[in-house]
Amino acid sequence: MGDKGKRLETSMIHSQGDDNGHGSLTTPIYQTSTFSFPSASVGEKRFAGEDDGYIYTRLGNPTVKTLEDRIATLEGGEKALAFASGMAAVSAVLIALTKANDHILCSNGLYGCTFGLLTMLEEKYSITHDFSFMESEKELRSRLTENTACIFIETPINPTMKMIDLSMVARVAKEYEIPVIVDNTFCTPYLQRPLELGCDVVI
Numbered sequence: 001m002g003d004k005g006k007r008l009e010t011s012m013i014h015s016q017g018d019d020n021g022h023g024s025l026t027t028p029i030y031q032t033s034t035f036s037f038p039s040a041s042v043g044e045k046r047f048a049g050e051d052d053g054y055i056y057t058r059l060g061n062p063t064v065k066t067l068e069d070r071i072a073t074l075e076g077g078e079k080a081l082a083f084a085s086g087m088a089a090v091s092a093v094l095i096a097l098t099k100a101n102d103h104i105l106c107s108n109g110l111y112g113c114t115f116g117l118l119t120m121l122e123e124k125y126s127i128t129h130d131f132s133f134m135e136s137e138k139e140l141r142s143r144l145t146e147n148t149a150c151i152f153i154e155t156p157i158n159p160t161m162k163m164i165d166l167s168m169v170a171r172v173a174k175e176y177e178i179p180v181i182v183d184n185t186f187c188t189p190y191l192q193r194p195l196e197l198g199c200d201v202v203i
Contacts, residue, residue, distance in 0.1 A: 008190060011073050027066045033057050074189045075202050086185065087113050089203050093181055094121065094152070102149035104129040107164055109157035111183065134164045140172050148176070153199075154183040155192075170198030 035054040037043035045051035054061055064082050072080035083089040094117065098104060104118065108131040121127040132143040134153070151173055155164040166182065173180045181201040182194040194202045 008074070012190075027063055030057070030061045030063045032061070035061075076189070076193060076195050077202065086183075086203065087117065090114055090183070091117055093201055093203065094118075094127075094150070097179060097181070098125075098127050098149045100125045100127065101147060102127050103145045103147045105143050105148050105151045106131050107153040107155060107157060108133045109160060109162060110152075110154050111158060111185075114152075114154070114183070134169055137168060137172050140169060144176060144178070148178055151178055151180045152183070153180065154185075156186050158186065166192075166194055166197040166199055170200075174198065 034056055037046065037053070042051060042053065046053050046055050057064075068080040068082050071082070072078065081089075081092075083092065090113075094104065098121070104121075104127065106118065106129055110118075118127075118129045122129060127149075130143055132140055134140050151169060153164055153166065153169065155166065156162060157164075166180075170180050179200040180194075180198070181203065182199045183203045184192055184194055185203070189202075
């Protein structure tokens with residue numbers, strides 16, 4: 001999805017312009033909840049996931065699609081998915097990548113609500129978690145287990161501003177085929193680019 005060859009500042013201004021055929025410089029805000037279909041057969045295909053058109057705004061609409069495309073461009077990713085809140089995004093990613101009795105390795109210092117979610121996952125689904133300073137490959141490897149399903153990192157860590165070497169973590173994780181998730185809230189893609197450093201998911 002990235003704008004190849006463009007500087008980030010250019011992509012921030014010009015990425016994924018609105019393609020509604022009217023030449024508007026600003027993306028319209030589509031407030032409809034549902035969408036009509038040109039035919040019953042097209043509607044059937046959309047509900048079956050065989051057609052890319054819109055069905056229901058909670059599942060996507062042109063305004064949200066433009067936002068997602070622009071975020072993907074700025075992060076240098078293939079796709080983006082917009083959520084109503086940061087914790088909704090964190091929850092969706094962790095639930096998608098784990099199952100009962102899995103293990104999550106986390107950076108030593110997380111947003112309080114993320115810690116609360118991890119505690120709930122452990123209590124309800126036996127998805128355990130541990131913390132690592134992630135200061136060396138040796139220390140990181142020692143914290144991984146046979147059932148580590150993902151590595152979750154917040155960097156810089158709030159409120160200490162401690163930084164983690166994302167490329168080192170990604171390099172080790174790839175040896176074990178473990179996805180690395182980065183909460184990039186503080187830095188944004190302007191100051192830190194986790195995907196380019198080898199990480200798999202950015203929040």
